[in-house]
Amino acid sequence: MDSNSIVSIVSKFSKAWGQMLGSVDVAIDLGTAVTRIGIVGKGIVLKEPTFIGLNTKTNEYIFFGEEAKQIYGKTPNFIKIVKPVENSILSDFDACVALIDAFTKRAVFPYYAHNRLIRTGLNAYVSIPSSATEVQQKATAEAVKRVGYVRAMLIQKPFLAAMGAGFNIFGQTPIFVVDIGAGSVEIAVIIMGGIVASRTLILGGDNLDRHIANYIHLKYGIITGELTVEGLKPSLLNYENHDASATIRGKSLENGLPKSVKITSSDIREAISPAINQLIDGIKEVIETLPPEIVDGVFRTGAVLTGGLGTCPGLDHFISSEVKIPIIASQSSENATMQGLLTLATQKDVLPRILV
Numbered sequence: 001m002d003s004n005s006i007v008s009i010v011s012k013f014s015k016a017w018g019q020m021l022g023s024v025d026v027a028i029d030l031g032t033a034v035t036r037i038g039i040v041g042k043g044i045v046l047k048e049p050t051f052i053g054l055n056t057k058t059n060e061y062i063f064f065g066e067e068a069k070q071i072y073g074k075t076p077n078f079i080k081i082v083k084p085v086e087n088s089i090l091s092d093f094d095a096c097v098a099l100i101d102a103f104t105k106r107a108v109f110p111y112y113a114h115n116r117l118i119r120t121g122l123n124a125y126v127s128i129p130s131s132a133t134e135v136q137q138k139a140t141a142e143a144v145k146r147v148g149y150v151r152a153m154l155i156q157k158p159f160l161a162a163m164g165a166g167f168n169i170f171g172q173t174p175i176f177v178v179d180i181g182a183g184s185v186e187i188a189v190i191i192m193g194g195i196v197a198s199r200t201l202i203l204g205g206d207n208l209d210r211h212i213a214n215y216i217h218l219k220y221g222i223i224t225g226e227l228t229v230e231g232l233k234p235s236l237l238n239y240e241n242h243d244a245s246a247t248i249r250g251k252s253l254e255n256g257l258p259k260s261v262k263i264t265s266s267d268i269r270e271a272i273s274p275a276i277n278q279l280i281d282g283i284k285e286v287i288e289t290l291p292p293e294i295v296d297g298v299f300r301t302g303a304v305l306t307g308g309l310g311t312c313p314g315l316d317h318f319i320s321s322e323v324k325i326p327i328i329a330s331q332s333s334e335n336a337t338m339q340g341l342l343t344l345a346t347q348k349d350v351l352p353r354i355l356v
């Protein structure tokens, strides 16, 4: 018997064994800023920053998630901290495999500890941007399979965000969803399990952070660390005319020394206003492309806001006043995509209709 036949027999045996043990459905949302993992029937079991650290001397990944983010920008040259997802798409394949592997071992294995064979029965339900190309879809599925998942089922993010926000995406009422994450904004109108109009904008939280960093640079003359800037949105950004302030430290452009400056909510609103205007234009463009029968429904039911930016106080009402349709932030805004994965993974009858 040649080695290929042996591999094939072993693979068939392990698959059958995995099925005998009962497969485990795992939901994976590899976001630009945050990776979430859930187990169907148990809920969310991991929420960690999408950061990984490589020791370039040994070529080993040694820091994962929060521990990698904590040392971002503070490491010696031979330790490289990377964000392996950019604009919501895998940008560093090997790093993504290593990250999913580490997170799976950390969060999924404890539930099935001491039983390596169960690993053959792990199914992955994975979120994917609606704009992902076929090559990007294949890379995402391949990354998950490399970790040891038997199957990787990809589902487009707008379906997941809408489902996670509590809507029936298979019904005849149009669902308008605007998911604002760290890497991209997904704007889509869904009806009867299909997308009738959509746009993806590279305008997520990371893009807003770049606007904020530029603004601070120009107005206050300091260079700030990426993580310092990222921390400003949750504490200062709101559209409720409530002005908060925070003192941050950066490097003075004048003399290169550390310098403190006070940043206010109105600074942040002003800094990101060009990006928010682009977002508003994107939503208007999607509305303009809708067929007349659907546009009427959308004006009555409005849109739901999901994603990390959905938790920004008053952003929903601000956008609503500009685009003239009701917009409400989802209660489960931040985790909507993950909730959608966990819900859809249980709906085996309708699932094939929306798998990529």
Ligand SMILES: Nc1ncnc2c1ncn2[C@@H]1O[C@H](COP(=O)(O)OP(=O)(O)OP(=O)(O)O)[C@@H](O)[C@H]1O
Binding pocket: 030, 031, 032, 033, 034, 035, 087, 088, 089, 180, 181, 182, 183, 184, 185, 204, 205, 206, 230, 233, 234, 235, 237, 307, 308, 309, 311, 312, 313, 334
């Ligand atoms: N209260 C808040 N106000 C404003 N921004 C916030 C708030 N809370 C989180 N964010 C921002 O939300 C973003 C993270 O959102 P989310 O977890 O949806 O992103 P992601 O899923 O990692 O990215 P993506 O789905 O785009 O790849 C970050 O940019 C973060 O700074």
Ligand SMILES: [Mg+2]
Binding pocket: 029, 031, 032, 181, 182, 307, 337
């Ligand atoms: Mg996301």
